[in-house]
Amino acid sequence: MSDGDHVTRAAARRRMSVGELAIWRSLVDTTAELRRILGAQLLRDSGLSPADYAVLLALSEARGRRLRSSELAAAVDWERSRLSHHLGRMEKRGLIRRDDCPTDSRGAEVSLTEDGARMFRGATAPHALAIKKNFADALTPEEFEALAGILRTLQNHLHPEQTSTSREDLHV
Amino acid sequence: MSDGDHVTRAAARRRMSVGELAIWRSLVDTTAELRRILGAQLLRDSGLSPADYAVLLALSEARGRRLRSSELAAAVDWERSRLSHHLGRMEKRGLIRRDDCPTDSRGAEVSLTEDGARMFRGATAPHALAIKKNFADALTPEEFEALAGILRTLQNHLHPEQTSTSREDLHV
DNA sequence: AGCATATGATTGACGCGTCAATCAAATTTG
């Protein structure tokens, strides 16, 4: 049951069918559309981009509501350069702050400002509602089960070593 | 069987569960990772971005290998502004050409250059192989069936009126 | 100690995507 790649080997020689390709395209198109809709909605409702939201979420969940830059990058699974750029923009808007790290003079500690925390709180409920309306309400419990399984399969395929479940579980 | 929204109404009052939210996040994360991997691979293999590829694909499939700007925008499902910007960059690289439209002096006709056609041909096989390796090889036929059904469900939810299947079918 | 290398983080350049504004040609309408 946990033998992750016998499928890979079994299919290794076959060519991809046009049906499989169509499903791939449909997956890309549909998720892109959902992200577009939900991202635009989030921005209208709260003035936050999805990226802003991800950063504020990670900081909100962090002990002491503060993280080292590198921890934050790991939490949101971004390249550090991307994070630096984005933190610069968020700092300019007053959503977060960067202070020198006491234990490592190279490091930065990122924390929520009062404004950032407030905006995040205000964004949460409408955003969850939008996800529910546009995504969750469409699927039956069986479909959720099936989708969760497929995503686990895909993750196992992309990261064969780790024992699956969510990325958060192994945020070393 | 084709009653598209009884699910919507049935679930309308419930709150979204944390499990459903986790599946949504997993969907976003996993598809983002796949796009990132395949996009980077495509670029390395062929010098084309996914956006370039989409444009060249649409033009390759078009009658006479040329399309009006607006038709092209519809074919790739982009905003016209995005297309304009992207065509500008592609034109500068010599991948496509824009000529005045004979029947409507406002319009532009976009066509493949020889270079563009050649690069597209060279990109096709490795790109399909990468999709196969990273995505298609992971899933069983049953999982493909299930995923296709879920995507149909989601599309029906987003566009209730149309009779589903793929977007291409009704590219009026 | 002194030098090499690792690491934490930022920067600049550049392609990308969205929004609002613009422009010109076509169509509608009084």
Add this chain to the structure above:
DNA sequence: CAAATTTGATTGACGCGTCAATCATATGCT
């Protein structure tokens, strides 16, 4: 027909994301 509106398409500004380069501090090695 002339003014108003609609349509096809482009532009500019700005935020975003990636890559390669950079910088400063910390760590490892001899």
